[in-house]
Amino acid sequence: MSYPPxxxxxxxxxxxxxxLREIVRARPDAHYVYVADDAFFPYGHHGEDQIIARxxxxxxxxxxxxxxxxxxxxxxxxxxxxxxxxxxAYQVPFVGTVPAIKPAxxxxxxxxxxxxxxxxxxxxxxxKRLIADFAQGCEVTLVGSAELASLAESALSGNDVSDExxxxxxxxxxxxxxxxxxxxxDTVVLACTHYPLLLDRLVQLAPxxxxxxxxxxxxxxxxxxxxGPANGPTDQAGAEMIxxxxxxxxxxxxxxxxxxxxxxx
Ligand code: DGL
Numbered sequence: 001m002s003y004p005p006x007x008x009x010x011x012x013x014x015x016x017x018x019x020l021r022e023i024v025r026a027r028p029d030a031h032y033v034y035v036a037d038d039a040f041f042p043y044g045h046h047g048e049d050q051i052i053a054r055x056x057x058x059x060x061x062x063x064x065x066x067x068x069x070x071x072x073x074x075x076x077x078x079x080x081x082x083x084x085x086x087x088x089a090y091q092v093p094f095v096g097t098v099p100a101i102k103p104a105x106x107x108x109x110x111x112x113x114x115x116x117x118x119x120x121x122x123x124x125x126x127x128k129r130l131i132a133d134f135a136q137g138c139e140v141t142l143v144g145s146a147e148l149a150s151l152a153e154s155a156l157s158g159n160d161v162s163d164e165x166x167x168x169x170x171x172x173x174x175x176x177x178x179x180x181x182x183x184x185x186d187t188v189v190l191a192c193t194h195y196p197l198l199l200d201r202l203v204q205l206a207p208x209x210x211x212x213x214x215x216x217x218x219x220x221x222x223x224x225x226x227x228g229p230a231n232g233p234t235d236q237a238g239a240e241m242i243x244x245x246x247x248x249x250x251x252x253x254x255x256x257x258x259x260x261x262x263x264x265x
Contacts, residue, residue, distance in 0.1 A: 003232045006031045007223065008068035010059065012043040013153050015194030016074030017258040019097060022220035023072065024260040029230040031238035032259065033066050039244040042149050043077040044118025044192075051120070055082045056089060058244070063090055070226060072219065073097060076191050077118045080126040095222050099127055099191035100215040102134035107211065108187040111138045114173035117191030119144035127191075141185070145169045145192070152194040155201075156254065166198060167205045174207050187211045239264040 007030045009020045020034055040046070040054055055078050059071065072095045073079045073086070079096030086094050099121065104113045113135075121127060122144040131140045148169040155161045176184020188210050190196055196214045203212070241255065241264035256263055 002067075002069055004029050004031050004238065005069040005227050006033060006066060007070050007072065007227075008033045008035065008062060008066055009072045009074050010035045010037070010062070010078075011073075011075040011193055012037050012077065013041040013149065013194065014156050014255075015149060015152065015192060015197065016072075017156075017255065018193050018196040018214070019072060019074035019216045019219055021258045021260075022216040023223050024258070024262075026220040026224045027227060027230065028260060029232060030227070032262075032264075033062075033068065033240045033242065034259075034264065035062055035242045035244070037244045038247070041153070042118070043075060044120045044144075044146070044149060046120070048081055048120070048124075051078055051081055052085060056085050059086055060090060063092055068092060070095065070223060072223060074193050074219075076193065077120045080121055080124040093226050095219060095226065097193055097215060097219060099130060100189050100213045100218070101127075101130040101140065102136075103215075103218075104187045104189045104211075104213045105134055105136045105138040105140070107213075108138050110176075110183050110186040112141070112175060112183050112185045113138045113187045113189065114141040114143055114175065114185050115189045115191050116143045116145060116148070116170070116173050116195060117189075118149060119146055121191050139175075139183075141173065141175055143172045148198070149192055149194040152197040156197050158254070161198075161201075163201070163205055166201050170202060170205060171207075174210075179208065184208070185210060187213060189213045190215075238262070241265070
């Protein structure tokens with residue numbers, strides 16, 4: 001492992017920034033390369049074979065050009081498909097992002113949990129296996145959203161996104177009647193890294209209060225464990241942001257909080 005370690009964080013777009021934010025908090029000593037595969041966004045609209053064929057060689061190119069010490073696939077739509085392919089093809093340690101069904105079901109009191117992800121993620125065998133293994137007696141509702149990732153991306157880029165558009169994507173997560181229903185949904189898994197970008201709006205538009213489960217802090221702990229103890233100075237300046245479309249980035253100010261205040265080059 002080099003010092004400071006280089007961590008490459010990858011997503012289809014800006015959603016992985018919600019994972020990056022937690023990792024930077026846990027490991028301010030590291031150097032960060034954030035890659036948004038915006039040329040292929042949204043992944044939720046692509047077939048499984050297309051995603052594997054896109055992501056596996058692309059990660060190989062990124063490893064060759066940035067020599068990361070660790071790669072985080074900060075995308076559920078990709079992680080639920082590509083992790084074994086990546087581990088087979090490359091030596092670098094990988095951390096993926098998959099729906100946090102186990103902790104959600106462990107903490108639900110009403111035993112009714114919804115998993116909100118892209119249409120791809122909720123269809124995956126991997127997600128179904130997580131439910132079979134970890135539902136712990138909960139009724140789990142899978143909600144595939146076609147638009148929420150794009151809405152989150154648009155909101156972060158400073159555009160107006162209407163309450164109606166967000167509420168329509170959210171509505172199927174809420175199963176049950178009124179407060180007298182002891183079995184209505186009390187927990188929603190944010191199974192797409194874009195969704196925490198809209199968390200304030202989700203809380204405000206929810207028909208009743210629920211726990212929103214975001215796996216980013218757990219991912220950051222895993223990354224930190226794999227890196228081992230920080231044993232050098234903080235690399236405060238070290239951040240790069242790459243868009244595969246090669247568009248110049250005009251978002252630096254809005255993105256700075258996700259990089260712990262660093263301005264990504
Ligand atoms: N951020 C991605 C995820 O966690 C998906 C968004 C997309 O490209 O459809 O699933």
